[in-house]
Every structure is written in C-alpha cells, then in structure tokens.
Amino acid sequence: MNVAHLGTPTGPMTRVHGGFANRMYRLDTDRGSFAVKELNLVDRRWTYRVEDVFRFERAAFAAGVPMPEPVSADRGTLVHRWVEGERVPEAPVSAAYAVEIGGILARLHALDVPWPEASAEEPAARDWPELAARAAATGQPWADELAAHVETFLAMAHFVDTCERPGPVVLTHRDIQPWNLLAREGRPVVLDWELSGLLDLSGELGSTALSLAKGPGLDDIEPAIFRSVLDGYVAGGGALPPAGPNWFVYMIGGWLGHTRWNILRCLAGVEAGTGPDLALSHEAARNGVRGLPDLFGRLPQLEALLP
Template identity: 25%
Template sequence: MDKHNFFHGIAEELSLGALTAPAERVTGGYLHEMYKLETASGKYAVKLLNPVIMKRPDVFENYRRAELLEKELCENKIPVVPAMEINGCKMQCKDSQYFYVFHWIEGKALAWDEIKAEHCREAGALLARIHKIRQVKEPSDIKEICADWDFYVTAADTECREIAGKLEKNRDLLYYCQEQYNSALRLLPPVSCICDGDMDCKNVLWTDGKPVIIDLECLDYGNPLSEMFQLGLSWSGGTVCSMNYESLNAFISAYKKEYGDLNPNWNAIYGIGFSWLDWLEYNVKRALRIECGSEEERELGIGQVHETLQRIIYYHTIKDELLKQLSN
C-alpha cells in the first residue's frame, strides 16, 4: 500500500483537511500501526488495523461491541480518547485497509521505569471506575488456554530456529502454567462487568498528572478480579520481570477503595498471572508465519516470543514471595 497516497486520500475523503506534513509513524502497540496526521484543521491519530486480525471470523462483531462500550465509558465520564465517528461510522475503510481516526491529544505514555506507586494508585482507581459501571452476577466468557505446545515446538524446529530452543527447553513449564491458568479461571467469582482488556502503561497517556485511556478496541465484558490482578501485576513491574510490591499494593488498595473488596483467595487465582500464554501463542504463530502479514511482523513476533517467555518464567519463580506480599 502506498502510504503517502493513502493518507492524502483519507484526509480528503473524510474532510480532515489538507495534509500540512507527511504522515508520521508513531509508537503504538504490537498489533496495529499508528500514524500522526497534521492537517489544516488540526492533528489526528490514525490507527491502521492489522489485516491479518481483520480476517478473523468474529472480528467485526468484537469491534462493534467495543465501539458500543466505548460510548458507555464516555457517558460515564471515564477519561478516554474515543474513535471519531465520521459519516455515521467509527471504523473506516479505504483500499481494503480498515482504520480508526482519533483526535490527537498531547500526553505521555510512561516507560516502565517511570511508573511510581502514585501512578499505580491512579490506574487502579480508574480501572475500578470502569468495572463499577455495569456488572451482572454471572460467569464471564473467558476462554481457557489450550495451546498445543508440542506442535509449536516441532514446527519451530524446522520453520523458526530463532525460537525453537527456548520453546523446547520450556515445554513442560508451558503446559504446567497453562494448567495453572485454566484451574484459576474456574475459581473466579461469577461476576461479569465492562473490562478494558488492554489498559497497560502504553495505552494510558498522562496529561497534567492525570491518566487518559487510549486504544479501546479490546473493550469487552469480563471478570473484574481477573483483570484487576493482571493489570496490577503489569503496572507494578511484572511485564519487565521486576516486581515492585509497593506499587502492586498501591494499585490493589486504590482499586478496592473505589470498587469494594472482592475478598480474593490469592492462592487460588495465582494462575491468572499466566494469561501471558495467550499472547505467547499468538506471537509463536506470527514467528511461524501461521498468522502473519509481513516479514516485519514476523520479526516482531520472534522478539515477543522471547520477551513473553521470560515474563512467564519470571512469574513462575516469584510465586512464594508474591503470595506472601499479597497476604499482608
């Protein structure tokens, strides 16, 4: 796709104003591409949705549901950056490329080493506000992880030597962690609510010391305890394999103060922290070209396999200390 002509075209077709500078690729997530557009009418962010993801059979229903929940967050004064609705639609399409357009906001996503306890406190309280909007007493539709790691180990041996050794070395651990995750999933309380689905630090911008959530396409219904625990681990250093228990306590305490105490059995739900297995499997598929749209994406997948495996191994090693800290 000719990106230059593409961005000129959407600026004209969507009445965003003539471009005053070339579209600029900006740091985003690991699935889609984000660009900054400067036009005669203002600044915009354009998210190009991953073409491989857009081929999934349930993708449009998932995005439609996320768009409706995004509106609900706005109605409840949650600080978010919603996708613009243009010509009656949020999701746009040009030349078979699906995308969203957002008003550009000046804010900063924190690097992992910039996150302090006060940021975790703000993030925990904000998550609780989302969870409180609407909830029902019924189990969440969170699927168990049933990856065939033996298949991936064998496939990597011939298709991607860059990940083969690590997968084979950790094969038993992966099956063990998968069992731990699925067991914990069955012990979650039967409560369902609106969940962000991806509120880690890269998707929260800070303006004047306050958080604003971006990238809301993962909004869905889920289990509040599961998301609170996963995000608490992420914000307090689990993603970079360096837990800060003061930050973890700040996140959970702020969440409980806003939401109410869920009275969790931490030992029972410890396995929820292995939810990284789902991301690992997706990136193994990218590395093996099973679910991959370009060589650039494959290289990204290979890198994410190594990073995600390290997180899973690390989380496995801190179990005793983590449970000790959570019980205090």
C-alpha cells in the same frame, strides 16, 4: 482506510511504530490531529466487537475517564483525537499514578453499558511440542529456550483452563499495561481499548496492579505500588474480591496466547501487511518464551502481594 470525514490533511499521514497487534498512524488536518488505527483483520486472535467497544469508549469518555476522545469506528479503522503525553516506561509507577489507575478502574466498572453475553472461552492451546519442533527445524533464535520449557507451557495451559474464577464479572478495559498508558502532567491517560469486554474482576485487578508495580522482569516488583492500585480501587467505590491464584490467571493466559500468536507469525517467516512487524513478533516471542516460565514459577510470591 476512509479518513475523509476527518477534514483536509495538512500533511501526509505518518506511521507511528511500536504497536503489538495493529498499526497506528497520525493524521493532521484542518480539524485537528487524529490517531488512526488500522486494525489487523487477517489473523486476529479474537473477534473484535467494533460497535460494542466504541459504545463503551464513548460512555467512559463521557464519564470523565482520562482517554483520547473516540471519534469514529468501522470494521477496519479506529479514530481518536490525538493526545500528547509521555510514554509510561515498563517500570514501577509512582504511588499517586497507581492510585489514580485504581480509581479509573472503579469508575469503569460502575458504568451501565449494554454488552452481549460472553461467549465460552476456547481451551488454551496444547500444541507447544509441535511449535517447539517447528521452531527448531526452521532455526528460530529462541528455539532452544522454547524446547526447554515445553512442559511448563503445557502446565500453564492446564492452569488457565482449570483455575476457578469466582467473579464478579465486570465490563472493563482488560489491558491496562504501561504500553497502553500515557502520562500527561504526571497523570494517567488510558489508550488502546480494543480488548474491552467482560472479565473476572480479580483478573483485571491482578494484571493491572502487577504490570504497574514491576519492570520488564519480576525481580523489581514493588508491593507498595501493587497495593496502591487496589487502594485507589477501593477509594473509588470498588470492592476487592477474595485473594487467590485467579488474580493472575488472566495475565498468564493472555501472555500465553500472545506468545503463541507471535510464534506462529515468526514460523510463517514473512513480513505481513498488517499487524506487528516481523521483528516485533520475534521480540514478543522471545520475551514470552523467557518470561512466562518465570512468571508461572513465581505464582506463590505473587499471591503474597494480595491483601
């Protein structure tokens, strides 16, 4: 990583653990403190648009979106000013916090930032029977659960590929989840912009509102918090799309791809030099194998949350 432009270090660069896709470090120099992210370029699930994302981040920062200041970006390294704040637990946030997040989304969607045309999405993978067989053959701790839900995973892949997404399409963050947020004096700070790009508006709103209105599972969803995100969006000048299952297809598709990616890393059985540690991949695989069928089975209840 080339960090010479950040100044003279006042101590060693230290690893900050917990990233689900990349590796993060803190660097203190005579010019301040920086978050230095080493991008996983070995087995990414998508092409990372470095220049486009950095331009979008700069526009969002200039528009007053609460976020770390973007400093520099190259093919393998992202640098932001370090921001102190409290991690947001995976639990329903306060109504005021949810309203602010909705307003942030409205502000983002109103930005006029050039972006390349979206490329066609690849169909959702259908190799779940083969993955389950490999997991059983290699003694993965979650192999039995995966085998029991193979048909459900195939049904989710079909849903992701066939669910109609009426639009509109917006340029947005695409990954506002508790683990990508801080609370500073009780107010949001939005982190981790690497997934930024074009997305069906309903998918962005559904994923964000649900993630902020629930705990680790789906047994403690607070409908009032879900609606608070949407209230904040409307108050910020946004217009809500019609209700439908498409509000949750992006969340299901994203979690489906993330789970499969981590399963493949677990099946390889080696500690990679980039991306999440193997133990974190096992945690993500186990959580996906257990949680995704539950999420998919509760689609009618989730649709009942929509206005």
